[in-house]
Amino acid sequence: MIHKNNLLSTNRIYMMVVFLLLLAGLSSYAVVHQLWHLNFLELFTPSFELPLSDMSIQLRILPTMLVALTCGGLLGLVSVLLQQLVKNTLASDTTLAVGSGANMALLIVTLFLPNLALGGNFWVAFVGALGSMALVFLLAAPSRMNPLVLVLGGLVTNILLGAITALLLIYYAEETLNVMVWAAGSLTQNNWQVSAVLMIASVVAFIVLMPLLKPLEIMSLDDRQAKSLGVPINLIRGLVIGVVALLTALVVSRVGPISFIGLGAATLVNVFSVRRIGYRLLLGYVFGALLLWITSNATTLLQQYLSLNIPADAMTAILGAPLVIWLIVSQSRQHTEEVIPTLVSERRDTHLMGWGVALMLLTVGVLIFTVTSNGWQLSTIGHLIVDFRLPRTLSAAATGIMLATAGVLLQTLTRNPMASPEVLGISSGSAIGVVLSFIFLPSFGYTGIVLSGLLGAFIVLSLILWLARRINPGYLLLVGVAIAALMGGLLSLVKISGDQRLQAVLSWLSGSTYLASPETAWILIGLAFILLLLSFMVIKPLEILSLGSGIARELGVSLRLYQSLILILVALLSTISTLAVGPLSFIGLMIPHLASTLGAVNLKRQLQLSAILGAGLMVIADWMGRYLIFPYEIPAGTIAAIIGGTYFLYLMRRIKD
Amino acid sequence: MKALTFFFELSLALCSSLLLSSCQLSDAPPQAVSPNHQKTLKVMTPDWGIAATLTAMGYPPVAMGDKPFYKEWVGKPLIPDTTLDVGARYQPNPEMFSQLDLDLVIDNAFYAHLRPMYGDLPIYSIELTSSNKIAKWEDFIEPTLQLGRSIDKVQAAQDYLTNSKKQIIQAGQTFQTRYPHIKKLAVVQFADTNNLRMFSYNSLFQPALQMMGLQLVALADGNEWGFTPIMLGDLAQLDDDTCLVVVEPLSDLLKLELEDSLVWQRLGYFFDQEQSYSNKGRCLTLLPATWSNSGVASMNVLADRLTHVTFVGNTDL
Numbered sequence: 001m002i003h004k005n006n007l008l009s010t011n012r013i014y015m016m017v018v019f020l021l022l023l024a025g026l027s028s029y030a031v032v033h034q035l036w037h038l039n040f041l042e043l044f045t046p047s048f049e050l051p052l053s054d055m056s057i058q059l060r061i062l063p064t065m066l067v068a069l070t071c072g073g074l075l076g077l078v079s080v081l082l083q084q085l086v087k088n089t090l091a092s093d094t095t096l097a098v099g100s101g102a103n104m105a106l107l108i109v110t111l112f113l114p115n116l117a118l119g120g121n122f123w124v125a126f127v128g129a130l131g132s133m134a135l136v137f138l139l140a141a142p143s144r145m146n147p148l149v150l151v152l153g154g155l156v157t158n159i160l161l162g163a164i165t166a167l168l169l170i171y172y173a174e175e176t177l178n179v180m181v182w183a184a185g186s187l188t189q190n191n192w193q194v195s196a197v198l199m200i201a202s203v204v205a206f207i208v209l210m211p212l213l214k215p216l217e218i219m220s221l222d223d224r225q226a227k228s229l230g231v232p233i234n235l236i237r238g239l240v241i242g243v244v245a246l247l248t249a250l251v252v253s254r255v256g257p258i259s260f261i262g263l264g265a266a267t268l269v270n271v272f273s274v275r276r277i278g279y280r281l282l283l284g285y286v287f288g289a290l291l292l293w294i295t296s297n298a299t300t301l302l303q304q305y306l307s308l309n310i311p312a313d314a315m316t317a318i319l320g321a322p323l324v325i326w327l328i329v330s331q332s333r334q335h336t337e338e339v340i341p342t343l344v345s346e347r348r349d350t351h352l353m354g355w356g357v358a359l360m361l362l363t364v365g366v367l368i369f370t371v372t373s374n375g376w377q378l379s380t381i382g383h384l385i386v387d388f389r390l391p392r393t394l395s396a397a398a399t400g401i402m403l404a405t406a407g408v409l410l411q412t413l414t415r416n417p418m419a420s421p422e423v424l425g426i427s428s429g430s431a432i433g434v435v436l437s438f439i440f441l442p443s444f445g446y447t448g449i450v451l452s453g454l455l456g457a458f459i460v461l462s463l464i465l466w467l468a469r470r471i472n473p474g475y476l477l478l479v480g481v482a483i484a485a486l487m488g489g490l491l492s493l494v495k496i497s498g499d500q501r502l503q504a505v506l507s508w509l510s511g512s513t514y515l516a517s518p519e520t521a522w523i524l525i526g527l528a529f530i531l532l533l534l535s536f537m538v539i540k541p542l543e544i545l546s547l548g549s550g551i552a553r554e555l556g557v558s559l560r561l562y563q564s565l566i567l568i569l570v571a572l573l574s575t576i577s578t579l580a581v582g583p584l585s586f587i588g589l590m591i592p593h594l595a596s597t598l599g600a601v602n603l604k605r606q607l608q609l610s611a612i613l614g615a616g617l618m619v620i621a622d623w624m625g626r627y628l629i630f631p632y633e634i635p636a637g638t639i640a641a642i643i644g645g646t647y648f649l650y651l652m653r654r655i656k657d
Numbered sequence: 658m659k660a661l662t663f664f665f666e667l668s669l670a671l672c673s674s675l676l677l678s679s680c681q682l683s684d685a686p687p688q689a690v691s692p693n694h695q696k697t698l699k700v701m702t703p704d705w706g707i708a709a710t711l712t713a714m715g716y717p718p719v720a721m722g723d724k725p726f727y728k729e730w731v732g733k734p735l736i737p738d739t740t741l742d743v744g745a746r747y748q749p750n751p752e753m754f755s756q757l758d759l760d761l762v763i764d765n766a767f768y769a770h771l772r773p774m775y776g777d778l779p780i781y782s783i784e785l786t787s788s789n790k791i792a793k794w795e796d797f798i799e800p801t802l803q804l805g806r807s808i809d810k811v812q813a814a815q816d817y818l819t820n821s822k823k824q825i826i827q828a829g830q831t832f833q834t835r836y837p838h839i840k841k842l843a844v845v846q847f848a849d850t851n852n853l854r855m856f857s858y859n860s861l862f863q864p865a866l867q868m869m870g871l872q873l874v875a876l877a878d879g880n881e882w883g884f885t886p887i888m889l890g891d892l893a894q895l896d897d898d899t900c901l902v903v904v905e906p907l908s909d910l911l912k913l914e915l916e917d918s919l920v921w922q923r924l925g926y927f928f929d930q931e932q933s934y935s936n937k938g939r940c941l942t943l944l945p946a947t948w949s950n951s952g953v954a955s956m957n958v959l960a961d962r963l964t965h966v967t968f969v970g971n972t973d974l
């Protein structure tokens with residue numbers, strides 16, 4: 001029986017590889033056909049024997065494909081290694097923030113030490129990759145590397161580093177010329193150097209990993225057993241981490257950040273449930289290589305067709321994210337009940353009144369203490385407050401309330417401490433809806449935008465809920481990460497398209513309250529309060545639902561009705577706040593935890609305190625965003641992510657299993 | 658208790674920022690100095706090209722967008738310190754804008770979305786570009802005069818046009834005594850190591866070079882912004898007697914990466930004079946940032962800069 005299963009899966013693997021090879025072959029043929037006008041075999045003439053213009057095309061075809069193959073392969077390899085190391089099918093260079101750490105280090109060096117000319121330097125990227133990995137592992141250590149905590153740590157680190165990058169790019173906009181060069185993430189080559197380096201690195205990586213295979217195989221069973229068999233566990237771990245950091249840094253420093261390929265490859269390997277480590281690593285490399293090769297070809301073709309310079313990273317997200325979602329959905333039968341770690345918190349007096357008063361004072365404070373053309377001062381000019389500051393402050397507060405409420409509802413409903421409209425991709429779904437309606441249904445105006453935003457949120461939400469009963473909570477997060485990446489890719493395509501109308505969408509979705517007006521602000525705050533009140537009405541059924549479906553059914557609660565009601569509520573909350581300030585803000589994930597660590601353990605208290613705290617954080621973030629670099633602005637979402645992310649990482653030490 | 662601490666922290670933050678603010682208050686509100694005794698209209702423009710042209714005419718705007726970045730991308734004419742910065746060009750700060758004392762706003766279609774913000778102020782929309790496939794000097798006369806009319810300084814605009822034309826022709830003569838063999842120029846700007854913008858015949862480089870007695874060479878017709886996107890390898894199609902003008906900014910990192918590029922190496926261009934000399938490099942120069950959308954002001958700057966730049970490589974074409 002087992003033998004037959006193995007055979008079956010081997011066949012399926014071959015079919016998958018053949019399918020991908022076919023796709024890669026076909027797309028490569030299309031690329032060559034599109035670009036190369038000489039005889040096919042002449043494509044392989046040594047570069048210097050070709051006329052210059054032909055050589056430049058040859059370089060755009062051959063070494064570019066080689067770089068795609070080797071980069072994808074290395075990222076696949078890295079992700080399989082990481083998964084083996086932490087015994088977690090969610091680990092990858094993207095989810096554990098290895099790539100973003102390397103990227104961040106390069107950015108900092110380019111910005112602050114330009115004279116060293118270290119932009120794109122390999123060792124800088126290496127230090128960054130090691131640093132972010134160390135951070136993520138440290139965060140997960142107290143929970144003994146609980147898979148969910150680990151991925152949550154990576155996720156939060158990613159969001160935080162992304163926000164800091166955005167902030168640095170805004171703040172040092174004049175010095176970022178250098179940054180733009182290497183962060184382009186373009187696979188297009190104009191020499192053979194990079195492809196040669198990556199090929200050598202691939203060979204060396206496999207040779208180095210050879211002697212590690214046996215101990216890794218033993219370690220994959222049980223640490224204690226491995227130790228008793230005389231495997232130097234810590235040494236092996238250190239070596240693997242070193243290899244992972246080296247390879248990721250190499251890729252990031254040579255071609256820029258490439259997300260999702262590693263995760264996609266490793267997830268494919270898992271789907272085929274390959275056991276032997278050597279085989280897993282090899283397959284990871286093959287899948288990664290083929291996936292990025294295909295993506296690179298698609299990018300080249302699209303680039304030719306649209307005559308735009310498309311970053312590979314946008315395409316890997318757009319093509320890779322649906323793949324990851326599909327893989328997860330197709331795996332949905334393997335549901336295991338898992339113990340979910342939570343933040344340790346105890347019931348305490350929540351001082352609700354005190355917090356409420358503080359929020360009021362804060363709101364008044366940010367309205368009158370601002371920067372004017374004369375610098376920081378107390379400014380009580382009535383029309384400035386009413387026309388400009390109040391609408392934006394109110395909008396910020398309203399989105400804070402809505403996201404925090406949605407976060408509490410989702411975390412309770414899915415019994416997953418990492419659920420939130422942003423993390424599960426609901427906000428991104430709504431943003432994708434908005435962008436698509438702008439592109440395809442421009443004539444419908446605002447109604448079309450709101451409806452398609454709602455539709456997007458609702459589709460994602462239904463998918464999440466459908467999946468929630470079928471897959472591990474961790475995979476659920478992965479779906480959210482994938483949807484968010486899809487949105488990111490889509491937005492960066494919009495950005496380079498140069499279309500004026502779409503640029504407006506972009507600034508709309510940048511997470512800023514810039515477009516708040518006196519009319520919309522009051523509507524927004526009104527909606528926030530109505531939805532918050534509605535949430536109080538579903539507390540009872542929600543509490544029962546959160547006990548698990550079995551208990552709920554016994555108590556005779558009409559499960560589906562209430563669940564649908566709560567779903568609609570969450571969709572409304574996420575869509576309205578996305579329409580107001582954009583999809584990135586982090587409030588929904590963090591504020592519910594903050595409320596519970598402050599003692600709001602029961603649901604009602606948690607909702608109340610979360611609303612206040614969410615509003616407060618957004619008000620502060622919006623105020624800082626508007627005045628820190630006056631008259632320029634930093635989106636409130638970016639600041640909220642930095643404040644929130646840092647605090648959340650601090651909180652994470654308290655997660656125990 | 659928590660709330661109290663929070664309030665305390667908040668007030669502490671407020672006080673400390675207040676202290677900071679007192680330092681900044683000392684630099685008193687700047688006031689635009691009028692170069693003329695008769696009343697000068699107070700203009701705000703989000704656009705660099707209009708700001709540059711107004712400044713060149715002698716009537717700088719009282720406020721403009723993205724002032725710090727102007728230095729890097731436009732450079733000349735220098736905007737006086739008295740001109741205030743209203744924040745991002747595409748999204749100016751409305752709170753800052755409302756505190757300005759203005760007479761009018763001058764913009765172009767690119768900034769049409771901002772018009773509700775201007776309230777009752779009169780708005781003039783002026784395009785400092787040519788709509789012809791091959792741009793001519795004459796295409797820029799009317800918009801420049803229009804700009805003069807909008808601030809009640811038609812004479813200044815007229816004088817500016819006359820002087821500019823004279824200066825550009827003069828610059829052409831200076832250029833030709835210095836580089837008698839250079840006749841054809843291709844003007845590009847790097848986006849990254851593979852992608853460039855090549856300025857084409859509908860850009861202002863065409864009439865400016867023409868008046869200087871030079872010829873602009875482009876590989877394709879330009880888009881609405883006057884350039885055509887090309888790949889690095891496309892430069893191979895340029896004739897040997899065409900000099901390459903690379904418009905800055907060009908980052909150091911990009912230069913390093915270019916030196917590694919096989920295509921760049923085979924093209925035979927060098928940025929460094931000595932290297933270029935010893936390798937018999939092709940004719941090339943780096944042109945300090947020159948904005949391609951400022952009409953006559955850009956042409957003026959271009960002409961002036963071309964007389965000062967040094968071409969490396971073979972200039973005896």
